[in-house]
Amino acid sequence: MLKNYGIYPSQLQKALNSHRNSISGFLDFLLQTPTGPNHFTKALIEKEGKEKFAKDVAKILGVTQKQVEKAYVEFSKKNRDTIILSGAEAVSLLMYEAGIEFVFAYPGTSELVLCNSLLKTPNIKLVNGRGDKESAFMAAGGSMISPATTAAVLHGSRGLTNATGAIADAYRNEIGAVYLVGLPSIASAPFLPPHGERNLIKSIGNFVKFHTEITEFVDENDSKKEKDRKIKDFFEKVNKVIENAKSFPIGPTMIGLPQDAMEERWIPYGILKNQTFTYHESFLSTEITKAIAKILKNKKHPIILIDDFLFKTRGAKESLAIFAKKIQAPILQIRYLRGPMLFERLSSTQNPYFAGSYDNKNSHHQKLIKMADLIITIEDRNGYPRVIGQLPNCQKIAITSNPAMTKKNNYLKRGDSMLTGDVSKILLSLTEYINPSHANEDKILSYCEKLHRASTVKIQSNRKFHFMRVEIAEIFTDIFQKVKNPIVVDDSQMLGGLLFEGYDKFPENLRVFGDHGGFIGGGMALSAGLALVYKSRARIFCFLGDQSFVNGFQSLVSVTQEKIPITYIICNNGKSVSLLKQAQSADSHAFNDGIDRFLQNAPFIDYTGLSKELGIKAYKIEFDPESKNKNKKNPEHILRNVLYKELNSKRPVVIELVLPSYPEAWKGIWAIKGNDEAS
Structure with missing residues (x-):
């Protein structure tokens, strides 16, 4: 009590x-x-x-x-x-004030005092992540929807370097997790103890939005001026780490915390209790807003091109609907055809101006793009030729919260414009200076509907693979509709591409998070962090491939420990189908016609059995179109029944879905060439 x-x-x-x-x-x-x-x-x-x-x-x-x-x-x-806090206690209270709810840790000796303080701090739950990258990914997952909801504690150079892939992945996906890195004491750091390396924070800082470290603390011989300076420096650094995680562009932040600075008492509570957090937000001037609005009003054929990063911003879909209606512009969305392929997508029921996932080989989309006199890109991160082909030379306006990631795509030329900040607010501010035009509204809406139908993914029609190419997506559509707030985390690549074919049927309230960092194996821990934070508010489904399960199954230890309610679906297709397809596009006999075990699954690893050994309820469902066993030839009812049975489970569930590996089963999934290459 x-x-x-x-x-x-x-x-x-x-x-x-x-x-x-x-x-x-x-x-x-x-x-x-x-x-x-x-x-x-x-x-x-x-x-x-x-x-x-x-x-x-x-x-x-x-x-x-x-x-x-x-x-x-x-x-x-x-x-x-006078109440004097240790550095660890001060950090813990600042985390509390900032609204951090969960901290995932895999500590060594340097972090014990910090973990002990966090455990005693109200409204913060400390979780042993049972691994470095696991803790880093879980923190990223917990902050995926609302930045700086979660943090991770990592052990010096060994823990941080082991977790660097996860941190870099959070950076690429613009997730505002906070990383607290325990460092050797300031006194011992020059001698490079095992968990210390020169310029550690600065070096790994290349993979975060903002980084800093505490380099000194108050000494009894310090003058009052020196003490005040050091205390002020401490607060500025800790506050900036939290503030930067929450401000645009969203991204992970990191701070190095020396052991002695955490253990010693040197932070007056009287100063700490007056600390406030400031979240910087850029606003468009009225002059700029009016100038851009004038451009929008004077164009006859504007087109909007969005990326899924748009959906990370609160209220973005609603703002987009108002904006598109005001300027009467069809909306296209960037589609990913290899690597991670399943991302959240707009639907025509949410927005009637949605003309589909952009396909530069689609004749209808080609015609639309060629007639455009203005292209407005919104939250573009990957609108470069390899992904979307070459954009026409018409005028462009880029609206983005991350200018660096938009500029790199190199389509903005002299005379084009870029607006940066909260894209949802920018869209609404522009509409204030645009009078709605209804003259061609019915015609444009009809045209958008036609384009959407023409761009709908054509599912391969081979009846032999009907369960795999049609029924799996239909089953999950039914399941998602039975859940109040379904969320998908995709770490499967090929299964994700397969599911994307049925996206039009998915419910509007479905949230989908693919991985723009392409880290194979991060999804298990990422989704676990998300599921823990949103335990009572959403149901999380995580899709995995063979390789992602093998690279990430260590996270199941913490998942079991915390009894996290999550459904993992593993696509076991026997080998790395995508890599073999890519290799054989250059050499048809690559890897001994695919027989060599190099790209085959690791032998003797039983995904279901391994899950059960960890105390997780697990099911294995096999699809074999050649089988005489009707339950293997079409396991539709088995998969459906298992998903329904475990829909409200309060614990983790693993479903291993065994699918064939032969090429015709996966026809049309995974583009072997980019859109900048000759067909």
């Missing part, structure tokens, strides 16, 4: 055992330690309120609140010490 004051249940029980009948003795036991005052608890009492603390203690001891308040006043008179 006193957890909100940094008091462990074991401490409370000891206090009750020895001082149940003495209020003053009870308070002395909890608020004093053998080494001095319990500064952290006293800080939390001030934060939560002395009256509330007295009320909570009174309830435990069976006395009145006034009696406890009186005893606390007497205690305070005898113990007038």
Whole structure:
């Protein structure tokens, strides 16, 4: 009952055992330690309120609140010490103030004091991620929808370098996770102990949006001016790490925390309690907004080209609908044809101006693009020729929260414009200066509908693979419709490409997160972090490939430990079908006609069996179109029944879906050439 004051249940029980009948003795036991005052608890009492603390203690001891308040006043008179926090306690309280809800950690000795402080901090749940990259990915998953909801604690150079792939992946996917890296003490750092390396934070800082580190702390010989400077520097650095994770462009941040700076008491609570967080937001001037609005009004054939990063911004779909209607512009969305292929997509029911996933080989889309006199790209990250082909030379306006990732695509020329910031707010601000035109509305809407039909993915018609190419997506459509807030995390690539063929049928409220970083094996931990944060608010489905399961199954340890409700679907097609297809496009006999085991699945690894060994409920469902067993020839009812059965499971579930590997089964999935290459 006193957890909100940094008091462990074991401490409370000891206090009750020895001082149940003495209020003053009870308070002395909890608020004093053998080494001095319990500064952290006293800080939390001030934060939560002395009256509330007295009320909570009174309830435990069976006395009145006034009696406890009186005893606390007497205690305070005898113990007038200024509340001085350790660096770890200060970091923990700042995380609390910033709204961090979960911290995933895989600590070493340098991080123990920080983890202990976090565990005692109210409203923060500390989770052992059971791995470096697992903790980093789980933190990224938890902040995927709302930035700086989660953080990870990593152990020095060994933990950080092991987790660098996960951190870089969070950076590419623009996820605002906060990474706290324990470093050797400032005194021992020059000697490079095992968990220390020169320029560690600066080097790995290339893979985050913002990085910094604490390099000094208050010494007893410091002048007041020096002490004030060091304390101010500490707050500025910790605050910036949190603020940068939440401000555009969204991205992960990192801070190095030396062991001695965390252990020593040097941060006055009186200064900490006055700290505030400032989230910087850029606003378009009225002059610029009017100038861009004038361009939009004077164009006859504007086209909007969006990327799925748009859907990360709150209110973006609604703002886009208003904007498209105001300027009467068809909307196309970038589609990915190899690597990760399943991303969130707009639907024509959400927005009637949606003309489909852009296909530069589609004659209808070619005609639309050629007649455009203005292209407005929104949250473009990958609109370069290899992905979308060459854009025409008409005028362009780019609206983006990440200017660097849009500029690199090199389609903006002299006379083009870029607007940066919160894209949802930018779209709405532009519409304020555009008068709606309904003259050609019906004609344009009819044209968009025609384009959408023409761009709908043509599913291969071979009846032999009907279960695989049609029914799987239909089954998941039904399942998603039964869930209040379904969320998909895709780490499967080929299965994701297959599911994208049925995207038109998916419910509008489905959220989908693919991986723009292409990290094979991150999905298991990423989705686990997301599922833990949104445990009671959404149902998470994670699609995996063979290689992603093998590279990521360590995260199942933490998933089992925390009883995270999540459904993993593993596509076991026996080999790396995508890589073999790519290799054989250049050499038809590559890897001994695909027989060599190099690109085959690892032998003797049983995905279902391994999951069961970890205490996870697991199912294996096989599809073999050549089988005489009707349950293998078409396992539609088996997959459907299993998914329905486990739909509301409070624990993790693994479903291994065994699919054929032969090329004709995967025809049309995975483009072997980019759109900048000759056909």
